[in-house]
Amino acid sequence: LAKTTQPISMDSYEGQEVNITCSHNNIATNDYITWYQQFPSQGPRFIIQGYKTKVTNEVASLFIPADRKSSTLSLPRVSLSDTAVYYCLVGDLGGGSQGNLIFGKGTKLSVKP
Amino acid sequence: ETGVTQSPTHLIKTRGQQVTLRCSSQSGHNTVSWYQQALGQGPQFIFQYYREEENGRGNFPPRFSGLQFPNYSSELNVNALELDDSALYLCASSDLAASSYNEQFFGPGTRLTVL
Numbered sequence: 001l002a003k004t005t006q007p008i009s010m011d012s013y014e015g016q017e018v019n020i021t022c023s024h025n026n027i028a029t030n031d032y033i034t035w036y037q038q039f040p041s042q043g044p045r046f047i048i049q050g051y052k053t054k055v056t057n058e059v060a061s062l063f064i065p066a067d068r069k070s071s072t073l074s075l076p077r078v079s080l081s082d083t084a085v086y087y088c089l090v091g092d093l094g095g096g097s098q099g100n101l102i103f104g105k106g107t108k109l110s111v112k113p
Numbered sequence: 114e115t116g117v118t119q120s121p122t123h124l125i126k127t128r129g130q131q132v133t134l135r136c137s138s139q140s141g142h143n144t145v146s147w148y149q150q151a152l153g154q155g156p157q158f159i160f161q162y163y164r165e166e167e168n169g170r171g172n173f174p175p176r177f178s179g180l181q182f183p184n185y186s187s188e189l190n191v192n193a194l195e196l197d198d199s200a201l202y203l204c205a206s207s208d209l210a211a212s213s214y215n216e217q218f219f220g221p222g223t224r225l226t227v228l
Binding site: 036041104 | 117144146148154155156157158161171201203205207209213214215216217218219220221222224
């Protein structure tokens with residue numbers, strides 16, 4: 001099973017770039033890496049997904065090294081509304097091994113003015 | 114485009130009772146996955162339904178069961194409730210036929226309290 005490890009918490013200030021790293025040493029060949037954001041009393045919200053190298057969308061970038069044993073979510077110029085818990089999810093939803101879908105314990109990001 | 118909805122929002126049950134939670138998937142999505150999220154923890158995968166069949170299961174006992182209907186909505190049933198079943202239950206929909214099949218859309222969850 002691809003166990004994931006993330007920092008429990010991070011602090012930042014408005015306007016800064018935030019990088020959150022997730023370790024997943026036992027990632028399988030077919031596994032994807034997906035990051036979600038969750039606010040209190042809400043379901044997780046998809047941020048970004050990747051398999052290898054770098055992926056960028058309108059809200060974040062995801063960096064995955066060649067060995068795929070870790071990944072880094074990069075949030076450019078955070079604002080107060082980015083205060084939330086961020087989870088990395090490793091697995092393959094359609095690969096027949098969905099039981100191996102593993103969410104990390106999440107990183108609580110606090111953005112200060 | 115309608116998002117994922119879940120009902121009820123909150124539920125209180127006593128130990129030993131049975132509960133049914135409901136989920137309507139996002140329009141066009143054929144897959145529903147259920148997760149249990151204990152307070153302060155990440156979601157744990159319970160099972161997935163694809164085209165009305167169970168398509169994968171996490172480490173949960175058989176008293177956790179589910180259904181998916183022809184319109185792709187889904188139910189999660191939990192029998193013989195235990196105190197540790199108190200959690201936020203999330204459903205997520207996706208489209209396994211799409212290239213973005215690993216992108217899941219989550220509902221707001223059902224908060225279950227077992228007394």
